[in-house]
Amino acid sequence: MLNRKLKSIRMENSGKIETRKNDGPTPTLEMFEEKQLLAACTALREDIARHKLEIIALDHCLNAMENKNFETLKNIDDEYGEEYWRDECLKEEKERDNLLSEIVSLRNACCQLRAQIELNAVKRLTLLVTRF
Numbered sequence: 001m002l003n004r005k006l007k008s009i010r011m012e013n014s015g016k017i018e019t020r021k022n023d024g025p026t027p028t029l030e031m032f033e034e035k036q037l038l039a040a041c042t043a044l045r046e047d048i049a050r051h052k053l054e055i056i057a058l059d060h061c062l063n064a065m066e067n068k069n070f071e072t073l074k075n076i077d078d079e080y081g082e083e084y085w086r087d088e089c090l091k092e093e094k095e096r097d098n099l100l101s102e103i104v105s106l107r108n109a110c111c112q113l114r115a116q117i118e119l120n121a122v123k124r125l126t127l128l129v130t131r132f
Contacts, residue, residue, distance in 0.1 A: 027122050032114070032119045
């Protein structure tokens with residue numbers, strides 16, 4: 001009875017993990033997706049750090065320009081009005097949000113495709129090995 005139970009457990013577990021002929025686990029798509037997502041996450045963190053430095057530099061530049069040209073900026077603001085610039089800002093923020101959501105979806109799709117390519121490359125190598 002214990003042998004039957006052990007066999008049934010082995011049969012259930014054998015369907016969960018892809019195995020080679022030598023009973024070693026083969027790479028799965030999830031492994032490569034996780035690898036690609038980690039790589040994308042690292043790249044995004046580097047991009048964020050770089051953009052933060054750019055923002056700081058632009059902020060310093062803007063503050064310097066504001067101090068030098070305060071009167072010129074005041075004339076431009078008076079010409080268009082505060083309501084106009086508020087509307088323009090809202091439009092730009094909405095466009096930015098749309099672009100960011102598109103970038104996120106494209107990066108996720110790219111990670112999945114890279115993982116699929118990597119998995120297929122690994123599986124193809126194990127299938128095409130022939131010896132004469």
